[in-house]
Amino acid sequence: MKIGRYEIIGEIGQGAMGTVYRARDPLIEREVAIKTVAIEQLREEGTDAEARFLREARSAGRLSHPSIVTIYDVGETESLAYISMEFLQGSTLRDLMDRHPLPLNLALDTACQMAEALAFAHEHGVVHRDIKPANVVVTGQRGRIKLTDFGIAHLLNSNQTQAGQMLGSPRYMSPEQAMGREIDGRSDIFSLGAVLYEMLTGDYAFNGDSLPTIVYRVINETPEYLALPGALPPALAELLLSMLHKQPARRPHAREVAQALAALQSGTPPPLAITAPDPGISRRLRLLAFATPIGVLLLIGIGMIVIEHFLPVEVRQPTVVAPVSAPPVAALPPPSAEPEKPQVSPNTSAPVAKPDRPKPKARPVIVADAYLLKLDATGTELRIKRTELLLRYTDQHPDILQIDRQIAQLAEERRRHVRLLQKQQQQD
Secondary structure, eight states, X not given: OEETTEEEEEXXXXXXXXEEEEEEETTTTEEEEEEEEEHXXXXXXXXXXXXXXXXXXXXXXXXXXXXXXXXXXXXXXXXXXXXXXXXXXXXEHHHHHHHSOOOHHHHHHHHHHHHHHHHHHHHTTEEOXXXXXXXXXXXXXXXXXXXXXXXXXXXXXXXXXXXXXXXXXXXXXXXXXXXXXXXXXXXXXXXXXXXXXHHHHSSOSSOOSSHHHHHHHHHHOOOHHHHSTTSSOHHHHHHHHHHTOSSGGGSOOXXXXXXXXXXXXXXXXXXXXXXXXXXXXXXXXXXXXXXXXXXXXXXXXXXHHHHHHHSOOTTTSOOEXXXXXXXXXXXXXXXXXXXXXXXXXXXXXXXXXXXXXXXOOOOOEEOOOHHHHHHHHHHHHHHHHHHHHHHHSOTTSHHHHHHHHHHHHXXXXXXXXXXXXXXXXXXX
């Protein structure tokens, strides 16, 4: 049997879209693996399925990396479309995981090689979309792996990113993939996290008795061992939590994952440069965590408004105190005059005390004028508006920064006007 120019030696197994054969290329006498799919079957799956199959080969064929299977050729016969690729000797990661749990160092090394392969693919615009243990071949050459079956990989700008498609194995697909949303390389990171979790614990990250149950857990739940403190080393648990975060933007890039895994193997894991994700607490606690800071900001805002409007703060009605003149000093008698005798009370011989000096008059107070009151009212309005914005945004929001500048300008104008009032009072 031949497919194109390739001589078929035997069947390897069934792939994601068809049969995989072991074959021989007579031109260079090299053994290859031939992945085939019936053209009739492709056409039944959609008008673009045949073009997608060929596009898969072309996109993956541009990837030349030690941990990615090499694509040699792509072609069609009257009934089959096929891809000729590197023939690999070894077992799949699925086979090894089914036999026995993987040691920690082997699990980290395998995941690190997968992350490096994905980083290379993502940097060249290719997303795998079906990361799972069955698509990883351990060649036996010092534990080297090959990432295979880019069966639904495609360019990032492909039309296949449209909503409504759900491609991939349910236990390893990302939440956005399970919901049929647009995906990118961060979806592969989630799948890699699910594979790493399984290598470390021996259990599926997301499992269930039915497809809906699995999909629900992928979208809503955190794997059991990650929800239990101390079940895994802290640095490794933190990395897994970030990879399995429900929000794609909170996941690290493949290159960052590879670096973190390499550091874990060396025993000196650096802190991740990403925000630690929510460990999957209950919805009630999530609501509390969201509502608490909002409530605190609301109380602060109400307090500021109450202070501005109802408390007799000196700032609202400032007073300008006129300078107090020195008390009059009694004139000294001329040198020739006799000193005045003290007055004596008729009932006693003791002299009557006289006040040393007159008491100073009460300090005159100038009530703030209309302009000063207008400045204070404007400042109050700005502070209220700032509080309302702060309840919705951070203090770095452009509108808040603009209000801060206006408040500072008002404060400077107020100080200038108060000094002017003081000067006028002194002149009067």
